Amino acid sequence: MAGGAEEPHPVSGPGDVEVTPSRATDVGGVPVRRALPRRALRTVGAWCFVDHFGPVGPDAADAMQVGPHPHIGLQTVTWLLQGEVLHTDSLGSEQPIRPGQLNLMTAGRGVAHAESARAGTGGLHGVQLWVAQPDASRDGSPGFTHHPELPQVEVGTLRATVLVGGLAGATSPAAAATPLLGVDLEVGPARGDLPLEPEHEHAVVVLSGAVAIAGTVVEPGALAHLGTGRDELGLAAVGTEPARALLLGGRPLGERLLMWWNFVARTRGEVDEARDDWEAGHERYGRVASTLPRIPAPSTPWSS
Numbered sequence: 001m002a003g004g005a006e007e008p009h010p011v012s013g014p015g016d017v018e019v020t021p022s023r024a025t026d027v028g029g030v031p032v033r034r035a036l037p038r039r040a041l042r043t044v045g046a047w048c049f050v051d052h053f054g055p056v057g058p059d060a061a062d063a064m065q066v067g068p069h070p071h072i073g074l075q076t077v078t079w080l081l082q083g084e085v086l087h088t089d090s091l092g093s094e095q096p097i098r099p100g101q102l103n104l105m106t107a108g109r110g111v112a113h114a115e116s117a118r119a120g121t122g123g124l125h126g127v128q129l130w131v132a133q134p135d136a137s138r139d140g141s142p143g144f145t146h147h148p149e150l151p152q153v154e155v156g157t158l159r160a161t162v163l164v165g166g167l168a169g170a171t172s173p174a175a176a177a178t179p180l181l182g183v184d185l186e187v188g189p190a191r192g193d194l195p196l197e198p199e200h201e202h203a204v205v206v207l208s209g210a211v212a213i214a215g216t217v218v219e220p221g222a223l224a225h226l227g228t229g230r231d232e233l234g235l236a237a238v239g240t241e242p243a244r245a246l247l248l249g250g251r252p253l254g255e256r257l258l259m260w261w262n263f264v265a266r267t268r269g270e271v272d273e274a275r276d277d278w279e280a281g282h283e284r285y286g287r288v289a290s291t292l293p294r295i296p297a298p299s300t301p302w303s304s
């Protein structure tokens, strides 16, 4: 995590769809479009971080090698469209993840993990999302769950895979501490309509192709913020090719976060302690069995 220098202002489109450009960056050698957080938009429900990485081709053999690093106060959600990633964490988990499967790691008061793409598994394309843990449970124990199968549901012309939460009678086994929705959508050229919870806030990130949302065309590299108060969402692929999109939603978090590097906290003091504990090899993060080099914490901008 590092703050961006220049952030374009969001562009309002018809139907109150606010399109915010993602920030281009790099994680472990793979190009990333960071859709959240943005200065103009910090969270969507409890979703506080959205990285869309790749696609990179199968020749990018060493793509995404991220050595051991810590997290606090968040859940990581990893979801792949292509390729395979090996997750190793300080709880002793060693889990390959493939397209259609979900990895959910809960950091609580502290966890560490490493992630490496496996060569020869068809390139790499996917997302890593973070969910801010609420005050009530963010000091809890770390955990890791692999969900090899997720419910799928057809809603009109849309095929939905429910990563987190529930949609049209399909409910994900992945557990979140606040009301939350994460859905992968296959979108065809014929418009499909999804029911939404109007008290929740929603956003769409397009992963491939282009999608028309209430008259606004959204492509990879942007987040379409829909706000609250909608009870349905119409989506159609633009052109003849199908598109893939991620629908994110949830009850507005209502907690003020301090996000720095790999930490989701509330105060600078908490971040300083989490950072210093990682540098000191504190037991709160455990040990990760990985041959990749451990990632040192940078200095906080307020420490100098």
Ligand code: MN
Pocket (backbone or CB within 6 Å): 069, 071, 076, 113, 262
């Ligand atoms: Mn991580």
